[in-house]
Each structure stands twice: as structure tokens, then as C-alpha cells.
Amino acid sequence: MPRKPKGPVLNQLVLERLMHYFHLVGEQIPDNANGWVSSAHIAQLLAMDDTLVRKDLASIGVRGRPRVGFSIAELKGRIREVLGFNEIYKAIIVGAGRLGGAIVSYSGFAKYGLYVVALFDADTSRAGEVMGGVLVQPIDNLESVINRHDIHMAIITVPAEAAQAMADRLVDAGIRAIWNFAPTSLVVPQGVFVRHEHISVGLAELAYYLKRNNLTTTDWPSESWRPGQPLESTAEEG
């Protein structure tokens, strides 16, 4: 029984493009524009067709002015609203390793409404540490924190082997959306959303590109070096 109107249903492609527009007007355009921007201008900077920009904006109810363009303020405001950046999302991070630390320390989430309120780690000796302003807690506190703070979102940064078990536990505890940074696929029940950050997909694209352009090698950096050994000396040797 939803209480408020839901707004348009957007697919992933549209979401991604809206995000590009949002960044563009936030970073590149405001300097040279006086508060208005044309679909052709956006399209040119993103190497896409201007009709598509207008279609996308129309789909979220942003109306332009002939001969003027679109109001940058309205465009940003409406994207924020539709994508949900005006809400507050509380999330926890499971796995206080380097990756968890990098994520919790990233200050850019706040402008999208995302706040990390707790970090958990299986290693109880880590408890009490503060990373990125957030307390590391023993994993046994997981359920009580989720419950007490009414948290719906979890970020998984544990090793791949531990990820599925952790996802199960999170779902049992009431988590409804999972942002998975562990390099493995998670199986979750209907009604739970998972976004998997596939590092290997990016890697595949790069490897494929490099291979096709013969930018590979067959030899190691030096005679003696093997992966996993510190590459020694630097500027002058060899």
C-alpha cells in the first residue's frame, strides 16, 4: 500500500542517461551557460542524439522552452526528485576491509542522500575503530542495528566466499536492497534488489580492447619479477 505517487517507470538505460545529464550540468555546463541549456548542447557533449535527450527529459516531465532550451535548475531538481536523491537512505557496510573503508570514506554519497551509519566486520578485534567517521562494529550487532535504525540497504564488501552467506543473513534481518562489491553472483529471494558491481565486466572490456590493439606483452617486467613480488628499485636499474 504505497502512500505517494510513484512517478514514471524508468528503465536502466534511461536511468543511466539521466545520471549523465545530471553530472554534466553539475560539472561542465554551469560555467558557460546562463541557467539554460539546449538538448543539442547536452547531446553534443555526450556524443548522442539530441532527440533522445528531449525524449528522456520529457519522460520525467521536464518541459523546455522553444528557442531557449531547458532550465538547468529545473532539470537538476527534477532528476534529483525522480531518481530519489532528495530522500535519505541509511545503509550499512558489511566488511571493513580496504574496499569497505574506501566506500565509507567517500564523501560524495551524501549528495545522493546515502548515509552509511555502521560498518561491520567479522574480525571482532576491529570493533571500535572508526573509518570515515563511522564506527566499526562486531558482526553480531548486525541484526540489532538493522532493526533499531530501520535500515533497508546494505553494501557488501566481504570476500567472495563469504558473500552469499552474508546476503542470506542480511535478507533475514530485513534488508531489501543490496549493493554487492564482492566478485560473485548472489541469489536472493523475490522482492530483494541486488546491484552487482561486476569489476570483471570492466576488465573484460579493457582486456578485449588491449588485445585487439596488440597492446599486450608476453614477458614480465623484469627477468626475476613475478606477480606478487614487489617490483624492486625504480628509476635506474635494468
Add this chain to the structure above:
Amino acid sequence: MPRKPKGPVLNQLVLERLMHYFHLVGEQIPDNANGWVSSAHIAQLLAMDDTLVRKDLASIGVRGRPRVGFSIAELKGRIREVLGFNEIYKAIIVGAGRLGGAIVSYSGFAKYGLYVVALFDADTSRAGEVMGGVLVQPIDNLESVINRHDIHMAIITVPAEAAQAMADRLVDAGIRAIWNFAPTSLVVPQGVFVRHEHISVGLAELAYYLKRNNLTTTDWPSESWRPGQPLESTAEEG
């Protein structure tokens, strides 16, 4: 003047699906299969159409056997080959922060042929440290290392403000492929490939989902808590 045949041209969608097949047969299937797998089986596990699986495999030259399916070994081998995982890619990481550290410490890259041979950081006091078995070097060594080791790929994990300048410097030094983890868009010349790991795209998807399901909040975890403050005490207070 490329020296070897290039193999099929694959678009991003196909690349991504091939990667899914590759993971699937590496992780889930070998246990219950005897070396063969049908397109219908793969399709079912990935919630897709079996015709598409056969099309994709045909596009990389993997032939199946009627009534039997596809050889798992051949399938994996051919995907490895086409995507370029049998080559060796040497890469450097620029930015030895937590994210750079997480990436260099990830042992999963080797199976795709990617080896990080050096880490650089603008903070010269970091030089000499070893992270994930790789030496941290002063940023001034950048050009000489790239040159001496004939490196074509760079992973950027510096703060957003520094990313474009670093990309320019990398391109000048001869880098041809950039994996960008800084939350900003990079402009590079023709002929340089950039893969941008948009953390905000994933965030947009999650935020949109949570909003549409009313899984947001309007209040902070506690009266006094504000983002950036350690959330204090844990199990029992409140």
C-alpha cells in the same frame, strides 16, 4: 599494422553476457555437469532466452553438439581466448589510497591476465611502502616506469579533482587504456580507451528502487547523530 587475426568484433552487450557465461561455468555448473552444458541450462540460470546463448556462442565460434550441448572446457577456453584472458596485461595504479590498495590487493585479476606492476602516489612519503605485493613509488617515476616496462594500461584511483590532469599525463606518457575509478568523466584523445566505473550509476539504480518502494526515511539514526559523526554505542542505548 596488426600482426595477428583479430577475431570477431563484439559489442558491449555480448562481452558482458560472455563474461556471465564464463563465470557461470566456472562457479556453478562444473559440479553437476559432466563436461557438457546445454544452452537451455545456461539460459535458465541467467534468466534469459536460450536462443541468445546459442547466438552468442556461435559468434565466437563455439559449436555445440545436438542432443549433448556445449563442451564446458571449449566454452571456457574460447571465451578466455576471445576476450583476451590468455594475454598478459601490465598495468599501473595511480593513487595509493584505500581504493588503490583494495584493487592492487585483489588477487582475482591474475586469472584474467592483468598484473599490476607499480603503484604511484603524489604523497612522496608513501614511496617505499608495499601494498598487495607492489611497490609504491613517487609520482615522478611515472614516465620512466611506463616507458621502461612498456605499459599500456593505467588504473586511476586519485581524487576526482586530480583525475583529469593525471589522465593527460598518462596519455602523454603513452598509456592507451584507462580504467577510471575517480568519480568524474575524463576527456581523452581519439585512440585512447577509457572505461569509467561509475559508482553513481549503481547508486542511482538503488536509490530509485528504494524510493519507489518507500524504503526511505526522513529521520537520522538518532537525535544527535549527523553524517560524519561516529554512530556511538551500539547494541543497547536508544
Add this chain to the structure above:
DNA sequence: TAGATTGTTAATCGATTAACAATC
């Protein structure tokens, strides 16, 4: 006004799915 830019319908393009003959 004239002309630039939006908004929208129709056409195109490309990717996915359906149908089914070929095969072992």
C-alpha cells in the same frame, strides 16, 4: 517577424525471440 529550438509522430535500426529444419 523570422528563426531557433522544442515536442511528437513516423521511420529506422539493432537486438531479442520465435519457429523450425538439421543433426546426432
Add this chain to the structure above:
DNA sequence: TAGATTGTTAATCGATTAACAATC
């Protein structure tokens, strides 16, 4: 052989682009 599964052509679907009238 009969039947399961591949391989491939044709049909469908959805997303993008072209065309152009509406608007300020």
C-alpha cells in the same frame, strides 16, 4: 529409430533517429 538439442532464418520487439509541425 525417436527425440533432444543445435543452428539459422524470419518475426517481433524496443530503442534510437529522422522528419517536421508547434511554439515562443
